[in-house]
Amino acid sequence: MNAWAVPGYTESLELGAGASGRVVLAVHHETGVPVAVKYLSESLRTRPGFVHGFRAEARLLGGLESPHVAGLYEYVEGPDGAAIVMELVDGVPLRALLAREGPLGPEAALTILKGSLLGLADAHRIGVVHRDYKPENVLVTPDGSSKLVDFGIAADSGARAGVAGTPAYMAPEQWTGAPASPSADVYAATATFFECLTGHKPYSGDNLAELALQHVDAPVPADEVPETVRELVLRGLAKDPAGRPVHAEAFVSDLEAAAGAAYGPDWEERGRGRLAALVALLPLLLPSSRGTPRSVTDTARTVLGRASGHAPARAWLPGRAGLLVAAVAVLLGILLAYGARHAPAAGSQPTAQSLATTSARPGVTPRGSTAPTPSAHPSPSSSSPTASPSLSPTPSPTPEVTDSGVPSTPVTTDPAEPPASGGTTPGSPSPSTPAAPPVKSVTVSALRQTGSATATATLDITTEGTGPVSVTVTWSTSDAAGTPGASDGASQTFERDGATHYTITVDHTFANSGCYWTVRATTTPAAAGGPASQQLLTRRCEIR
Structure with missing residues (x-):
C-alpha cells in the first residue's frame, strides 16, 4: 500500500476500498474538520488515462453545487500519489x-x-x-x-x-x-x-x-x-x-x-x-461511530494503539501497560504543545494551509487571506460551476462492473475555530522548508454566476516541485467588457505545498454593482505564463 498521505491531514481509519483506490477518514489539522480522502490506487497512478479521469472527477465535483451530492474540499496531486478530499457524509x-x-x-x-x-x-x-x-x-x-x-x-x-x-x-x-x-x-x-x-x-x-x-x-x-x-x-x-x-x-x-x-x-x-x-x-456503519478523530492528539493515541478490524464500541479500560502508554502520550503532547507555542515562526513547517475553498462555513478563514469574503454557501462543501471535462474510462468490450472507485463515504460537521495567524510568510520558506518550486501555470478553468450577487471560480495550479506556493485571488466589477474595473473587496491568499497540482474553488459575494465580473489569480513564485483571469457578463445585464 502506498504510504503517501495528503499533507495537512491526519488519517485514522479506512472507510472502504476497491479496484481503483480507497477512502480513509481524516481530520484537517488547522480546522479539525473531519473529511473523507479518496486515494487513487498505486497500480493506476502510473497510467495517465486513470490519473486524468481522477483529476477530472475532482474538477467535476468542484463545479457541482448541490445539497444532495457529497461536496469537494480540494484535490491534491504529487509525484507519489493523488487524492480527492471530500465532505464526509455521516450516512x-x-x-x-x-x-x-x-x-x-x-x-x-x-x-x-x-x-x-x-x-x-x-x-x-x-x-x-x-x-x-x-x-x-x-x-x-x-x-x-x-x-x-x-x-x-x-x-x-x-x-x-x-x-x-x-x-x-x-x-x-x-x-x-x-x-x-x-x-x-x-x-x-x-x-x-x-x-x-x-x-x-x-x-x-x-x-x-x-x-x-x-x-x-x-x-x-x-x-x-x-x-x-x-x-x-x-x-x-x-x-x-x-x-x-x-x-x-x-x-x-x-x-x-x-x-x-x-x-x-x-x-x-x-x-x-x-x-x-x-x-x-x-x-456501527456510520463513520461518526467508527472512531472519528476530533483532534491531532486523539489521532496520535489511535496510532499508538491501533488494532486490526473494527471492534464493537465500548469503554477503554487500560491496564498497567496502557496507563504507561497513555502517560507517555500525554507527556509527549504537552512537550509538543509547548514547543509549538514557543518555537520561532521562521522555523515552522508549512502544511496544506486550509480547505481549498472559501465556501467553508463562517468562522473558517483560509490562512493568508487578507479578509474573508462572505460566502454564498453556508455548507463547507465547495461549488464551482464548470462544464465538467469528460471522464471517459478506457473503453472495454464488456461492461465494467464498477466498484468505480471506492464507496465514497463522505459527515457534515461544524469546523473548529480558525487557526491563529502566524507561521511562515508565503514565498519565504524557512531553512527546513523545501524551496519554492517554479510554477508552470495558473488558469481559471471556470467562472460562473451563482446568485444575484455571488459567483464561484475554479483555479488550477501546476508546479514543478512540491515546495510551498501561494495563490492570490482578486475580484473586480466593471460596466465595460475586457476591462477589470474597480476592485471588489480584499484579495484572498491561499498557501499550498506537498503536491504538484492543485485545484482551488473560490466563492465570492460582490458588494459593488457592474455588468461584468472579473476574477484574477496570481502566484508566488510567478507562473511561467503570468497571472490568469476570466470575466463574465452577469445575468442582470443584457447586451442589446
Whole structure:
C-alpha cells in the first residue's frame, strides 16, 4: 500500500476500498474538520488515462453545487500519489439498508428516489451524467435524507465514453456505448427505486449476455410494484430513451404528483422517518461511530494503539501497560504543545494551509487571506460551476462492473475555530522548508454566476516541485467588457505545498454593482505564463 498521505491531514481509519483506490477518514489539522480522502490506487497512478479521469472527477465535483451530492474540499496531486478530499457524509449506504431490510415500503422508496433525482438533476444542469447510479452510491443519513456519491465514471452529456457502469442498473443504450445521456441516469435511478420497492433488481440474468438482453428486450416487470407507482416505473424503465423523462428534474414533478395523490401531503415526512429508523438500526456503519478523530492528539493515541478490524464500541479500560502508554502520550503532547507555542515562526513547517475553498462555513478563514469574503454557501462543501471535462474510462468490450472507485463515504460537521495567524510568510520558506518550486501555470478553468450577487471560480495550479506556493485571488466589477474595473473587496491568499497540482474553488459575494465580473489569480513564485483571469457578463445585464 502506498504510504503517501495528503499533507495537512491526519488519517485514522479506512472507510472502504476497491479496484481503483480507497477512502480513509481524516481530520484537517488547522480546522479539525473531519473529511473523507479518496486515494487513487498505486497500480493506476502510473497510467495517465486513470490519473486524468481522477483529476477530472475532482474538477467535476468542484463545479457541482448541490445539497444532495457529497461536496469537494480540494484535490491534491504529487509525484507519489493523488487524492480527492471530500465532505464526509455521516450516512449508511442504501445497499446496507436493502440487505438488512429488503423492501423499504413505497413512501421510503419514493423519498430515496426524489433525493436521488434532485442530486442527478443538479449534475444534469451543468451537463454531467453520473453513469453509475446504484444503491452503493447512495448514502442515507440519520435524519432520513440522502446524498449521491462517486462520480468516478461520470461523463459530459453527449460524450461517447465507452461501455461502463454496473450491469444490473445500466440502461439499454448504455450497453452499446451510446453517448452519455441524463435519461440513462433516470433509468438507473428507477431500477434502484424498483429494488427498494420489491427487494430485488428488475432483471437478474445468469450472465452478462443474458442480463443485457433482458435490459434491451424484456418487458418491464411493473406488475411487481404497487399500482400507485406503476406508471413511474414504466416511464423510468422505458426501453427507448425517448419514452423516459429527458432528465431527472422532469421526473421529480411526476413523482411528487403521484406520491401526493396516493399517500397524501405528508408522504415524504413519513418516508424520511422510516429511513431514519432503519439507519438507527445500523449505527456501527456510520463513520461518526467508527472512531472519528476530533483532534491531532486523539489521532496520535489511535496510532499508538491501533488494532486490526473494527471492534464493537465500548469503554477503554487500560491496564498497567496502557496507563504507561497513555502517560507517555500525554507527556509527549504537552512537550509538543509547548514547543509549538514557543518555537520561532521562521522555523515552522508549512502544511496544506486550509480547505481549498472559501465556501467553508463562517468562522473558517483560509490562512493568508487578507479578509474573508462572505460566502454564498453556508455548507463547507465547495461549488464551482464548470462544464465538467469528460471522464471517459478506457473503453472495454464488456461492461465494467464498477466498484468505480471506492464507496465514497463522505459527515457534515461544524469546523473548529480558525487557526491563529502566524507561521511562515508565503514565498519565504524557512531553512527546513523545501524551496519554492517554479510554477508552470495558473488558469481559471471556470467562472460562473451563482446568485444575484455571488459567483464561484475554479483555479488550477501546476508546479514543478512540491515546495510551498501561494495563490492570490482578486475580484473586480466593471460596466465595460475586457476591462477589470474597480476592485471588489480584499484579495484572498491561499498557501499550498506537498503536491504538484492543485485545484482551488473560490466563492465570492460582490458588494459593488457592474455588468461584468472579473476574477484574477496570481502566484508566488510567478507562473511561467503570468497571472490568469476570466470575466463574465452577469445575468442582470443584457447586451442589446
